[in-house]
Amino acid sequence: MVTPLIAVEPKSGRFESIEVAVAEGGGELVPVEQAEALIWADAHNPDDLPAMLDRGPNLRWVSLPFAGIEPFVPYLTEDLTWTCARGVYSKPVAEHALMLGLAGLRGLTTYVPATTWSAPEGHNLFGGKVTIFGAGGITQELIKLLAPFDCEITVIRRRADPLAGANRTLALDDRLHGLADADLVVLALALTDTTHGVIGEAELAAMADHGWLVNVARGGHVQVDPLLRALRAGTIGGAALDVTAPEPLPDGHELWAESRVIITPHIGNTPEMGVPLLADHVRSNVANLRTGRELEGLVSVTAGY
Amino acid sequence: MVTPLIAVEPKSGRFESIEVAVAEGGGELVPVEQAEALIWADAHNPDDLPAMLDRGPNLRWVSLPFAGIEPFVPYLTEDLTWTCARGVYSKPVAEHALMLGLAGLRGLTTYVPATTWSAPEGHNLFGGKVTIFGAGGITQELIKLLAPFDCEITVIRRRADPLAGANRTLALDDRLHGLADADLVVLALALTDTTHGVIGEAELAAMADHGWLVNVARGGHVQVDPLLRALRAGTIGGAALDVTAPEPLPDGHELWAESRVIITPHIGNTPEMGVPLLADHVRSNVANLRTGRELEGLVSVTAGY
Numbered sequence: 001m002v003t004p005l006i007a008v009e010p011k012s013g014r015f016e017s018i019e020v021a022v023a024e025g026g027g028e029l030v031p032v033e034q035a036e037a038l039i040w041a042d043a044h045n046p047d048d049l050p051a052m053l054d055r056g057p058n059l060r061w062v063s064l065p066f067a068g069i070e071p072f073v074p075y076l077t078e079d080l081t082w083t084c085a086r087g088v089y090s091k092p093v094a095e096h097a098l099m100l101g102l103a104g105l106r107g108l109t110t111y112v113p114a115t116t117w118s119a120p121e122g123h124n125l126f127g128g129k130v131t132i133f134g135a136g137g138i139t140q141e142l143i144k145l146l147a148p149f150d151c152e153i154t155v156i157r158r159r160a161d162p163l164a165g166a167n168r169t170l171a172l173d174d175r176l177h178g179l180a181d182a183d184l185v186v187l188a189l190a191l192t193d194t195t196h197g198v199i200g201e202a203e204l205a206a207m208a209d210h211g212w213l214v215n216v217a218r219g220g221h222v223q224v225d226p227l228l229r230a231l232r233a234g235t236i237g238g239a240a241l242d243v244t245a246p247e248p249l250p251d252g253h254e255l256w257a258e259s260r261v262i263i264t265p266h267i268g269n270t271p272e273m274g275v276p277l278l279a280d281h282v283r284s285n286v287a288n289l290r291t292g293r294e295l296e297g298l299v300s301v302t303a304g305y
Numbered sequence: 306m307v308t309p310l311i312a313v314e315p316k317s318g319r320f321e322s323i324e325v326a327v328a329e330g331g332g333e334l335v336p337v338e339q340a341e342a343l344i345w346a347d348a349h350n351p352d353d354l355p356a357m358l359d360r361g362p363n364l365r366w367v368s369l370p371f372a373g374i375e376p377f378v379p380y381l382t383e384d385l386t387w388t389c390a391r392g393v394y395s396k397p398v399a400e401h402a403l404m405l406g407l408a409g410l411r412g413l414t415t416y417v418p419a420t421t422w423s424a425p426e427g428h429n430l431f432g433g434k435v436t437i438f439g440a441g442g443i444t445q446e447l448i449k450l451l452a453p454f455d456c457e458i459t460v461i462r463r464r465a466d467p468l469a470g471a472n473r474t475l476a477l478d479d480r481l482h483g484l485a486d487a488d489l490v491v492l493a494l495a496l497t498d499t500t501h502g503v504i505g506e507a508e509l510a511a512m513a514d515h516g517w518l519v520n521v522a523r524g525g526h527v528q529v530d531p532l533l534r535a536l537r538a539g540t541i542g543g544a545a546l547d548v549t550a551p552e553p554l555p556d557g558h559e560l561w562a563e564s565r566v567i568i569t570p571h572i573g574n575t576p577e578m579g580v581p582l583l584a585d586h587v588r589s590n591v592a593n594l595r596t597g598r599e600l601e602g603l604v605s606v607t608a609g610y
Contacts, residue, residue: 091431095454099407106404111569112417115561117553120575126396148449149400248422256420264416270425 003028004289007035009052015041021279025286037061037289039282043271046071053080061295063285065278067137068218070191073304082299087137088281093188093268094141097216100240100262101125101184104212109238109260123183123210123237125149131156131182133175133198134189135163138216142186154178157189172198179206184214190305191218199223204230210237216268219245224255231258242268308333309594312340314357320346326584330591342366342594344587348576351376358385366600368590370583372442373523375496378609387604392442393586398493398573399446402521405545405567406430406489409517414543414565428488428515428542430454436461436487438480438503439494440468443521447491459483462494477503484511489519495610496523504528509535515542521573524550529560536563547573 006027008019018041022029032038032055040049040062049072053059061081064072069084076082103109105128107121128151132139135157143153143165155166156175163169170178172194179185185207189195199213200223207213213236215222222241230236238260244253247266255261269277285295299305311332313324323346327334337343337360345354345367354377358364366386369377374389381387408414410433412426433456437444440462448458448470460471461480468474475483477499484490490512494500504518505528512518518541520527527546535541543565549558552571560566574582590600604610 092429095407095429095431096411096427099404099411099413102400102404103408103413106401107569107572108404108408108413108567109417112408112414112567114568116556117568117570120570120572120577122401122572122575122578124397124400124578126400144453147453251421262413262417263419263422264412265422265425267412267425267427270427272425273427273429 002290004037004286005030005035005058006037006039006286007032007056008039008041010040010042010045010048012042012045015039017275017279018282021283022286025283026290027286032056032059035059037063037286039063041065041278046075049075061289063282063297064299068190069299069305070218076299076301076304078301081295082301083285083295083297084299084305085278085281086297086305088277088297089269089274090137090141092270092273092277093138093216094145096242096264096268097138097142097186097188097214098145100214100216100242100264101130101186101212104214104238104240104260104262105183105210109262125151125184127151128183129181129208130154130184130186131178132166132186132188133157133172133195133221134187134217135161135169136188136190138188139163139186140165142188154182158194176202176206179203181208182206182211183208184212187213187215187217187221189217189221191220192305196220197223199227201226201229204236207236209235212237213239214242215239216242219243219247228254228258231260238262240264242266307595309342309591310335310340310363311342311344311591312337312361313344313346315345315347315350315353317347317350320344322580322584323587326588327591330588331595332591337361337364340364342368342591344368346370346583351380354380366594368587368602369604373495374604374610375523381604381606381609383606386600387606388590388600388602389604389610390583390586391602391610393582393602394574394579395442395446397575397578397582398443398521399450401547401569401573402443402447402491402493402519403450405519405521405547405569406435406491406517409519409543409545409565409567410488410515414567430456430489432456433488434486434513435459435489435491436483437471437491437493438462438500438526439492439522440466440474441493441495443493444468444491445470447493456489459487463499481507481511484508486513487511487516488513489517492518492520492522492526494522494526496525497610501525502528504532506531506534509541512541514540517542518544519547520544521547524548524552533559533563536565543567545569547571
């Protein structure tokens, strides 16, 4: 087997462990000018990618470090093989989603700021109805975490193909049926033209009055004005948002002032959690390249994910 | 089989569903003067129990509605069979413990009060070290909830008998070994003379700097001054307390002012969650009495639990 020649760029950012992973996967670290593969390891500045690509005439594979690659879509070209970190961060993000849902149902928006012993509130997740949008890695990991809670799990996805661990799956067009009396609604789907604003007035109205909406996908999935109305009318229990639109959510945005909203700054997967997982992914894919196996996380250039 | 004659008292409180459970279990509801069993269904006023007992000359079994029965200990007598609701509320309490631990590790004490997009923080429970004090129903349910998280679980109990799902068990005297670098320490043990103040300076010092202490047992297990010192010195991540000493925690208590403390008002099991579970327990035990099977939740009068 030939040793693949790999560049890890740009030279900013925290990627010592990524370089180690390349070596452990059987690759040789080289400058981009000689490389057949580029491991893009920067958490910011996607717009620096094209100039780097221009420097690598031999490149045939580019590895992107994110599961959702919207910022890179303009630079995707058919002459290269692209991979993303699809599924790589599913475990920490699923953990965060479960935490947010439990915290909401159990009243932490009341109790964390409290400075006095207050009345009991809270709803069990045990035996509850959970509706999850999306059927990818996060959903699959979340279903594993939910297994001991004996919930009725509905998964809503593009087509209603069954998914292991879900009690039922519904197509996106039938989503209102899947939201009736939901205790927890978790968004873990890709953002596309079809799913933009997928949670609006009707979807929120279908949930249980104490139900919590948890978004670990993209801010654009949720229509903010209907959400604010539902929160103020008390027709849902609350919303826990790890993603917002715009993001970062600007100071003074109305969502900050809502007492039944938890906003976390896109930390389903923090850098500390993610870098070791990304390193595992890179190690595995470099080994795949070296041994001629299919790369993980292949991106469809036409679909953009 | 003879129909057991059962009284449900006192006539305050919310126990319609308990009376239904008695009937469903095959018992006949009678005044305490005629009853052979007393289902005590009051969440308050344990001191009213002795007068009720005096009114029931035929009583031979008293069912108490709590898992921890400290307030009733002065009234336990050897001439009666006593049962408590041991294990009855384990599922909701274990759920609450998991929620508190996750919320602490994931930084909700920062993010719930935040009104601006702030820096990422948080630690995974996935793959973490969890140390649980106690080996009863709450611990057993918590171990089930933790199973998908692939944690290293240490259980600390009176004697080091193994427990299903725990990677190791240690005797209470060896607890410091079981706390080394713990990400999460959960208290779910009975309060006795031996376990009073079981968490002090040395125990807190053994935990990981980011580790969270979760108490769903009794406030008396934790020494408050060492806890405050550990919080202020940053040698633990924080503390989530569903129980306190005294309880309710008085306004102005120093714990209310600590930013890395979550206090919930003894809601591991709220009345809404607990009444259906208590009804199940009563139904089952009335049926046990009727059919001559052993009652669940038998109390040792000498041990007091």
